[in-house]
Amino acid sequence: MPKMLMDQISKGDSANYQHGDTYLSPSRGSAVGYALTNRFGSELISNAHRLFLLVKERRPELLENSDLMHHPLQDILGKSHRPILLKIKSIPISNLASEGGGSPEKTLEDINGMLPFLNMAGVVINYNFRLLRPIPFAACEV
Numbered sequence: 001m002p003k004m005l006m007d008q009i010s011k012g013d014s015a016n017y018q019h020g021d022t023y024l025s026p027s028r029g030s031a032v033g034y035a036l037t038n039r040f041g042s043e044l045i046s047n048a049h050r051l052f053l054l055v056k057e058r059r060p061e062l063l064e065n066s067d068l069m070h071h072p073l074q075d076i077l078g079k080s081h082r083p084i085l086l087k088i089k090s091i092p093i094s095n096l097a098s099e100g101g102g103s104p105e106k107t108l109e110d111i112n113g114m115l116p117f118l119n120m121a122g123v124v125i126n127y128n129f130r131l132l133r134p135i136p137f138a139a140c141e142v
Contacts, residue, residue, distance in 0.1 A: 022131040023099060024088065026111055029124035035083035040076065049077055087141040097130040104129055 025031045038046040055062055063069055096104045107127050114125060 024091075024096070024129045024131055025125075026127060026129075027125045028085070030126060030128070031085055032083075033124060035085060039081050039083075041081075041083070045073065045076075048073075052077075084142055088135065089139055089141060091135060091139065095131060095133045095135065097132055099128040099130055101130060 025034070034043075035041075040046045040049060052068065068074075093104060093108070098104050098107045107129065111125070111127055117125075
């Protein structure tokens, strides 16, 4: 998986390691899982931080004169964080793509088939969408 992250590989909707877009989940459980496992809100920054800590622990000499030690992210990485969950009240389908970047229709069909299970506590599904256009904050509920 680290190589796929580095190469920004997307294998469609089932395995997507691309960064730079905003992704939405119809599953509260999935969204909470992402928020709790990505301390900095971004998978890319969270994984970069994990790598940085690993290098700092195992090969600290590599960082002694590195520009990384003075990067602006260092200030953010040292602060405590509290994840939040944003619920989008309504979003036009035209603002969405499937997680892999294609049409969202197949993903929506799959989710519709799972609707009876989605309201059950603790149910996590791994169907996500790529946000194509910004949405107003007024459309969000914290």
